[in-house]
Amino acid sequence: MGNENDVKTLREMAGLVTPMALRVAVTLGLPDRLRAGGAAAVDHLAEELGVDPGALELLLGHLTTLGIVERVGDGYRTTGFGANLCADAGTGLHNLLHQDTAAGRADLAFVDLLHSVRTGEPAYPLRYGQGFWADLDEQPHLREAFDRQMTWRIRQRVPKFVDAVDWARFGLIVDVGGGPGDLLAAVLAAHPDVRGHLVDLEVGPARQNLGDRAEVTQGSFFDPLPAGGDAYLLFDILHDWDDDSAGRILGRCAEAMPASARLVVVEGIRGVGAATEMDLIMLVHFGGRERSVEELTKLAEPHGLTLGGVTEVPGDHSVLEFRKHPI
Numbered sequence: 643m644g645n646e647n648d649v650k651t652l653r654e655m656a657g658l659v660t661p662m663a664l665r666v667a668v669t670l671g672l673p674d675r676l677r678a679g680g681a682a683a684v685d686h687l688a689e690e691l692g693v694d695p696g697a698l699e700l701l702l703g704h705l706t707t708l709g710i711v712e713r714v715g716d717g718y719r720t721t722g723f724g725a726n727l728c729a730d731a732g733t734g735l736h737n738l739l740h741q742d743t744a745a746g747r748a749d750l751a752f753v754d755l756l757h758s759v760r761t762g763e764p765a766y767p768l769r770y771g772q773g774f775w776a777d778l779d780e781q782p783h784l785r786e787a788f789d790r791q792m793t794w795r796i797r798q799r800v801p802k803f804v805d806a807v808d809w810a811r812f813g814l815i816v817d818v819g820g821g822p823g824d825l826l827a828a829v830l831a832a833h834p835d836v837r838g839h840l841v842d843l844e845v846g847p848a849r850q851n852l853g854d855r856a857e858v859t860q861g862s863f864f865d866p867l868p869a870g871g872d873a874y875l876l877f878d879i880l881h882d883w884d885d886d887s888a889g890r891i892l893g894r895c896a897e898a899m900p901a902s903a904r905l906v907v908v909e910g911i912r913g914v915g916a917a918t919e920m921d922l923i924m925l926v927h928f929g930g931r932e933r934s935v936e937e938l939t940k941l942a943e944p945h946g947l948t949l950g951g952v953t954e955v956p957g958d959h960s961v962l963e964f965r966k967h968p969i
Contacts, residue, residue: 743787764929816871
C-alpha cells in the first residue's frame, strides 16, 4: 500500500476539477464581476450570466474553498487573492485561462495529450478541426489575445534580452515573425543608430509599436525574407514548429543573409532553464518542441549556418548566434 501523503499528493496533481473551475470562473468573468460590482447573491448572478443557479452555487462553493471568493451575507465577492485573476490585474492569468483566448483555448487540447504522445502530432487540430495558426488567421480576437500573451511574457525580460546581445554591431535588424515588435522596439530605443525591419502576417500592432526607424512588412517566414540585413532575429519562433518547418524558416533566413550577417535565435533551451512543462505545451498546441543547443545546431547546419556562441539569459531563455559558412 502506498504512502498516504504520496497518494494524496498524486491525486491532487492529477485532479482536473480545480484547474477547470478557475478557467470557467475567468471565462464567466466572476473575479471581475464580484470585485467591481461588489457581493452578489447566486440567483441574481446566475440570471445576469445566463447560467444554472444550482451549478453556479457549486462552482462558487469550490472557489470559496480555494480562497478565490468569500461569502458576504447572502452573496459572494472576490478576495484579494482572487483579484489576481481579474482582466486588469496585470498578471497575465486572465489571458492564459479564459477559454476564448488563444492560450486558454489551446490548453483545452490537453485532454487529447494521449493522441500527441502516440503520434507525435499536435492535439489542437484534433479538438478544433484545424491548427492553432489557422485559427488565429481566421479569428482576429484570438490573434489579439496571442499578441497580448507574448507581450506579457517578455515584458519584464526585454531589458535582459537587450543587454544579452551587442546589438550596436548591426546597422539593420530584420525581426522575423516579430509579432507586435516589443523586443525590436526596445533594441531600437537603446541603440539610436540601429534600424529595424519587422516581418509578420499581422502587422497592425507592430506599426503602432515601432517608430520611423523600422519598416514593417506583411509576410510569412516561410516565404522569401527581406535581403541585406546585418542581423536576422528569431524570437520564440522555432519551438512552435516541427523540425521540417523550423528548418524551412532557418533556410529562408540563410538565403536572405549576406555573408557577413548573423542570425540571432532567442529560445528556451531544453536542459538549460526551459521548463519541462513547455515541452508538452509546444507538442500539444503546435506539434513543436523545445530543443537542445545540439539539436538547434544540427537543424541549422544544412542551411549553411554555424553556431558562433550561446548566451544564457537569466530566466528561461538563451541567445544563440549563427553565422554563415560555405555549404
